[in-house]
Amino acid sequence: MRSLLTKVPALSALALVAALVGCGKKEEPAAPAAASAAAPPAATTAAGKTITLCWAAWDPANALVELSKDFTAQTKVNMKFEFVPWPNFADRMLNELNSKGKLCDLIIGDSQWIGGSAESGHYVKLNEFFDKEGIKITDFAPATVTGYAEWPKGTPNYWALPAMGDALGWTYRKDWFAKPELQAEFKKKYKHDLAAPKTWTEFKQVAEFFSGRQIDGKKVYGTYLFTERGSEGITMGVSNVLHPFGFKYQDPNKPYAMDGFVNGPDAVKALEFYKSLYKCCTPPGLTNSYMGEGLDAFKSGQVAMMMNWFAFFPGLYKDPNVGGDKIGFFVNPSDKGKGSQLGGQGISVVSYSPNRAEALSYIKWFASPEVQKKWWALGGYSCHKAVLQDPGFKASAPFAAEFLDAMDQVVDFWAEPSYAQLLLAEQKRIHDFVVADKGSAKEALDGLVADWKKVFKEDGKLK
Amino acid sequence: MNAPSSLAERAAQATPAPLARRVRGLSDRAIAWLFIAPTIVLLLAINIFPLIWTVRLSFTNFRANRPNAEVLGVGIDHYVNILTDPDIWGPMQATAHFLFWTITLQTLIGFGLAWLIDRKFRGHGFWTTVILIPMMLSPAVVGNFWAFLYQPQIGLFNYAVSFFTGIAPSSFEMLGSVKLAPWAIVVVDTWMWTPYVMLICLAGLRSIPDYIYEAAEVDRASPWRQFWSITLPMVLPFVMLAILFRGIENFKMFDLVNLLTNGGPGSTTEVVSITLKREAFEKWRTGYSSALAIILFVAVFGLANIYVKALNAVKNR
Numbered sequence: 001m002r003s004l005l006t007k008v009p010a011l012s013a014l015a016l017v018a019a020l021v022g023c024g025k026k027e028e029p030a031a032p033a034a035a036s037a038a039a040p041p042a043a044t045t046a047a048g049k050t051i052t053l054c055w056a057a058w059d060p061a062n063a064l065v066e067l068s069k070d071f072t073a074q075t076k077v078n079m080k081f082e083f084v085p086w087p088n089f090a091d092r093m094l095n096e097l098n099s100k101g102k103l104c105d106l107i108i109g110d111s112q113w114i115g116g117s118a119e120s121g122h123y124v125k126l127n128e129f130f131d132k133e134g135i136k137i138t139d140f141a142p143a144t145v146t147g148y149a150e151w152p153k154g155t156p157n158y159w160a161l162p163a164m165g166d167a168l169g170w171t172y173r174k175d176w177f178a179k180p181e182l183q184a185e186f187k188k189k190y191k192h193d194l195a196a197p198k199t200w201t202e203f204k205q206v207a208e209f210f211s212g213r214q215i216d217g218k219k220v221y222g223t224y225l226f227t228e229r230g231s232e233g234i235t236m237g238v239s240n241v242l243h244p245f246g247f248k249y250q251d252p253n254k255p256y257a258m259d260g261f262v263n264g265p266d267a268v269k270a271l272e273f274y275k276s277l278y279k280c281c282t283p284p285g286l287t288n289s290y291m292g293e294g295l296d297a298f299k300s301g302q303v304a305m306m307m308n309w310f311a312f313f314p315g316l317y318k319d320p321n322v323g324g325d326k327i328g329f330f331v332n333p334s335d336k337g338k339g340s341q342l343g344g345q346g347i348s349v350v351s352y353s354p355n356r357a358e359a360l361s362y363i364k365w366f367a368s369p370e371v372q373k374k375w376w377a378l379g380g381y382s383c384h385k386a387v388l389q390d391p392g393f394k395a396s397a398p399f400a401a402e403f404l405d406a407m408d409q410v411v412d413f414w415a416e417p418s419y420a421q422l423l424l425a426e427q428k429r430i431h432d433f434v435v436a437d438k439g440s441a442k443e444a445l446d447g448l449v450a451d452w453k454k455v456f457k458e459d460g461k462l463k
Numbered sequence: 464m465n466a467p468s469s470l471a472e473r474a475a476q477a478t479p480a481p482l483a484r485r486v487r488g489l490s491d492r493a494i495a496w497l498f499i500a501p502t503i504v505l506l507l508a509i510n511i512f513p514l515i516w517t518v519r520l521s522f523t524n525f526r527a528n529r530p531n532a533e534v535l536g537v538g539i540d541h542y543v544n545i546l547t548d549p550d551i552w553g554p555m556q557a558t559a560h561f562l563f564w565t566i567t568l569q570t571l572i573g574f575g576l577a578w579l580i581d582r583k584f585r586g587h588g589f590w591t592t593v594i595l596i597p598m599m600l601s602p603a604v605v606g607n608f609w610a611f612l613y614q615p616q617i618g619l620f621n622y623a624v625s626f627f628t629g630i631a632p633s634s635f636e637m638l639g640s641v642k643l644a645p646w647a648i649v650v651v652d653t654w655m656w657t658p659y660v661m662l663i664c665l666a667g668l669r670s671i672p673d674y675i676y677e678a679a680e681v682d683r684a685s686p687w688r689q690f691w692s693i694t695l696p697m698v699l700p701f702v703m704l705a706i707l708f709r710g711i712e713n714f715k716m717f718d719l720v721n722l723l724t725n726g727g728p729g730s731t732t733e734v735v736s737i738t739l740k741r742e743a744f745e746k747w748r749t750g751y752s753s754a755l756a757i758i759l760f761v762a763v764f765g766l767a768n769i770y771v772k773a774l775n776a777v778k779n780r
Contacts, residue, residue, distance in 0.1 A: 091744065098528045098747075120529055229727040285615040287639030287728050417529065421746040428730055436641045436729025458524075 047076035051358045054093060054104035055345075057083035059315040060164055063378040070374070071365050077358045086291060087231060090420075097122040097350070105353040106362055108163050108345045111147045116417040117348070118151040123159040124349040129360055130158060135367045141165065144383035147412045148346030160346025161363050162383035164311065167332075167406035168240050168341040169399070171298065171316060172196055172305040174328040176215055185209075196330035200244065200273065203305075203333045207281035210304040222281030224297045224306040225274070227435055228290035234434065235413065235426045236341050237307060238274045240332050243339025243411045245270030256462050258452060263445035266336065271441040275434045287435050298322065309343045310406065313399040314379040329399040331406045342410035344381065418455050425451035514760075521754035528747040541754035551755075553730050554738040560645055561652070561720075561734055562713050566706055568653045573660025574702060578694075580661070581668040591665075598658040606722025609651045613637040613723075641731050644724050648732055651719055656712075660705045667701030668694070700778045707770055714763050735759060 053068070055061050061083045068079045082103060084092045090110065096103050097117060109117060117123045126149075130137060137145055137158055144162035151159055176182065177194050186194035190205050197203040207222030214220075226237030246266030251257040261267070283302050286293060291308055298306040299322050317323045332340040347366065349359040365371060369386035376382040376396070381403065387393060394401040414422045426448055433444035456462040489497070521541055525534045545551055580591055597605070612620040613636075621632035637647040671693065679689050717736040720726065726733035726741075739759070743752035 094528065095744075098530070100530075116528060120531055229729075230725040283616070284633045285636050285639060287636060288725055420528075421748070424741060424745055431727060432729035435639065435727065436731055438641075438729050 046358065048078070049355060049358050050078040050080050051105040051353075051355045051362065052080040052082055052103060053106040053108070053347075053362075054082040054084070054096070055108040056089045057085045058311065060311050060380045063375070063380045066378055067371070067375055067380065068362075070371070071362055074365065075358075075361060077361065079362075090231060094420075100352045102350075102352050102354060104350050105355045105359040106347055107350055108347050109160070110345055111342060112413055112415050112419040112423070114148070114151045114159055114346070115415045115419060118157070118159045119417050121351055124351050124356065124360075126158045126161065126349070126363070127156070129363070133364050133367075135161070135364065137161075139367075139369075139385055140383045141385060141388055141407055143342070143407055143410050144344065144346075147342050147410065147415075148344060148383075151415065153415060160348040161367055162344075163347035163366070163380075164344045165381040165383040165403070165407055166309050166311045166343030166345075167403070167410050168236060168307060168343060169310045169313070169332065169402055169406050170196075170305055170307055170330045171313060171327050171399075172330065173301075173322070173326065175326040176210070176220075176304055177328075179215075182209075196328055197305075197333050198330075200241065200333045200335045204273075204277060204280075207277060207305065211281040216301070218301060220301065221283040221303050222305065223277060224286065224289075224294045224303045224308075225278055225282055226290055226294070226307060227278065227282075227287055227431070229288050229427060229431045229435075231290070232413075232423055232427070233288075233290035234430050235423055236343075238271065238430050238434070239341040239411065239413070240307065240339070241274045241277075242267055242270045243341075244333065244335040244337055245273070246336045249414060256456050258449050262449050262452070263442065267445055268441045270335075271430070271433065271445060275441070278434055310381060310399060310403050311343065314397065317398060329402045331402045332409070338409040339411045340406040340409050342412040344383075416459070416461075418459055421455045422452055425455070517753045517756055520750050521757050523750045525750045526747045527749045537750065541751045542758065544751070545755055545758060551738070554733050554735045557645065557730075557732055558714065558716075558734045558736075561649060561716065561732075562710060564646075564649045565652045565656070565713050566709055568649065569657045569660045569709055570702060570706060572653065573657045573705065574664045574698075576657065576661040577664035577668055580665055594661060595658045597655045598662075600655070602655070602718040603722065605651065605655050606719050609647075609654075610638065610723055613647060615639075638724050639728055641728055644728055644732050648720055648723055651723060652713065652716070655719070656709060660702075660709060663701050663705040663708075664698060667698035670701075671697045696780075700774060703770075703774045703777060707767065707774065710770070711763060711767060714759075 053064070055064070061081070065079075065081055068081075071077065072079055090113075093104070093107060093109060094113070095101075097107075098120070107123075109123075114123075118125070129135070137149065137156075140149075140162045144165050145158075146153060148162045149158045149160045151157055177196075183194050186206075186209055189209070192202075194206065194209070197206050203223075209222070210220055211222040212219065226233040228234055246264070247270055248261040249258070251261055283297055286297065289297075291312065294306050294308045295312060295316070297303050298308075298316070299319060301322065313329060316327065332338075347363060349356060349363065353359055366375075367384075369384060372382040372384035372387050373390075376387045382388070388404060388407075390396075394404065397403075413419065416422065429444045429448040429451065432438040433441060438444075439447075453462055522536055522538060523534050524537050526532060576594060580587055580594070600608075609620075612618050615621050615633045615636045618632075618637075620637065621635065624630060624635075625632040635643065637643050675693055675697075676689060679693060684692065715736050716734055717740065720732055720734050720737060721740075724732045726737045735755075739752055739755055742748050742755060746752075
């Protein structure tokens with residue numbers, strides 16, 4: 001037995017040596033994934049088959065379930081849905097794609113995933129399919145095509161069909177704003193009417209005005225801002241201030257040149273402004289909060305204004321307590337310029353799906369103007385021009401006009417294959433400065449530039 | 464023929480003839496190998512092989528989310544980068560703070576509780592069960608539960624502090640404040656795991672024979688003297704064992720911190736396991752995170768070995 005016990009480490013050591021010898025060599029790159037070339041879709045679909053669509057668990061997903069019943073009725077292809085709560089959505093789905101899982105036939109993935117998913121062969125390239133089926137990508141709003149479908153950006157290579165337009169917007173307590181005594185007090189103090197703010201200066205005035213005030217016997221606060229640390233929350237939130245103040249990800253004339261754009265004086269001023277808003281006017285305890293906490297704070301009557309995705313506004317408008325006429329909506333305020341953080345997603349066919357023909361037939365069905373109109377009517381944000389350019393669109397919902405304005409000024413985060421590294425670096429730098437009071441805004445942004453440069457150097461995009 | 468007398472003989476007779484023929488040809492050593500082989504295979508497959516594979520990956524630029532990218536050897540670059548990265552010392556310090564205070568508090572309170580429970584007062588069995596409840600809960604439940612308790616506007620913890628000190632409940636944030644958040648996770652871990660330390664200490668206290676105390680009584684030793692000369696030395700190996708278990712467990716603490724603060728505010732409570740998870744499964748730097756995992760493994764393994772030697776020395780005294 002003793003000799004047996006001495007043999008186990010010996011075997012392990014042998015395996016260790018074998019493993020180490022192997023790693024010095026260049027390994028053969030994996031065979032290109034099937035998705036990297038557009039595979040022609042099968043001509044027919046099999047009735048009675050079931051395909052699975054993966055997305056986040058939120059209000060629009062329920063609308064999609066309702067909408068998809070028409071697809072099943074028309075094609076006899078059954079639909080199954082895999083909805084994952086937002087905090088786990090990226091982890092769960094990217095693990096699924098990276099492990100070449102067959103759970104999802106269709107996926108409505110985040111806009112930032114496009115680069116990585118295209119280059120890793122997770123998504124089927126749709127150009128040939130679009131050409132063959134007469135689907136015109138130009139029928140969709142240009143910002144959504146760039147944001148949700150293209151990789152590399154600005155090139156006609158499509159990996160998704162714009163499915164759910166979204167951007168960060170604002171909702172506010174119209175009933176509080178309308179109180180005559182508050183109107184009078186605000187006007188006396190700031191020399192203009194208490195109304196939905198159009199600029200960040202006005203925004204801060206309104207936020208400060210409401211903070212600490214007693215309304216209906218309850219202490220309220222000016223605004224709700226995203227501060228979430230783990231995934232993308234604080235980055236999404238701060239982008240809504242950074243871009244209007246003049247922040248840019250890179251020199252428009254020199255890709256990946258970030259000095260002076262990411263950490264220039266405008267960006268520093270914007271970051272300081274976001275922190276000042278967080279300090280002056282948000283409810284206590286919201287130090288790691290994203291969409292859900294925002295909805296809770298707003299629905300419970302804690303805040304006068306809430307930052308959140310347009311996708312939540314149909315549900316909020318229907319809310320029996322704070323919905324309807326009690327609330328209004330406004331597009332992200334401007335400063336030097338305009339800008340709203342892009343949300344939303346495109347729908348892609350997963351290259352590992354054994355049901356590619358059925359999945360493609362769903363995309364074809366979803367792209368039709370009639371389906372897109374119903375999608376909007378059910379609470380999904382269509383990106384189709386047939387919906388957005390309809391003369392009646394702006395009046396079709398109380399937030400429709402603001403949504404259109406927002407989609408005209410959207411800016412998205414990096415969609416590079418290394419987006420996760422870039423995002424987590426920003427999460428850390430911004431949260432350290434805004435919430436944890438660590439260093440100055442300039443130091444945070446200088447650190448961010450250094451982090452991003454390191455990532456791009458590792459990727460061979462910067463020398 | 465006589466009836467078989469021993470169990471071995473009965474077993475030999477009950478063995479089917481074909482199997483008996485096959486086994487008869489094997490030596491004792493071969494039979495030992497036969498029995499131990501499944502365990503060895505499992506151990507190699509789920510422990511040793513992944514460890515070796517991790518070591519291998521730590522010398523490459525491999526990323527699990529880029530299956531099509533070329534995998535290149537990078538030598539010891541990852542190790543050098545980690546050990547020279549000033550940002551890595553933040554998580555290390557957060558881990559050290561968490562480890563030191565949780566172990567100190569859990570040992571002191573756990574031993575104190577065990578000593579009290581060992582008095583065998585009326586209802587001590589009931590109170591032992593009550594004290595053990597936090598340890599039986601899932602860390603996911605405890606994390607969420609305490610996140611609510613710490614909520615500055617509706618949390619009971621803030622109201623309790625307010626009741627005793629007069630400070631307004633919403634004037635401080637246990638999880639959102641840079642100064643308080645590291646202590647908030649220490650409090651929760653101590654609440655949850657002190658019973659575990661108590662249980663081990665209680666086993667130690669109960670293992671001390673009564674006649675030693677009786678002899679001390681005869682020698683007119685004071686209770687204090689009995690404690691220092693009998694209780695503490697005899698229970699020390701148990702306490703050290705509890706410290707070892709809690710130390711290893713808390714060095715890799717992830718669940719509670721993830722649920723309570725997710726490493727925040729900023730990076731204040733980002734312990735190394737959170738950093739490791741972010742590097743491995745969010746940034747997908749598989750090679751780099753493998754190197755970090757190996758460094759942590761070597762550190763824990765080395766420290767645990769030194770500690771076990773000290774523990775043995777105490778036991779053999």
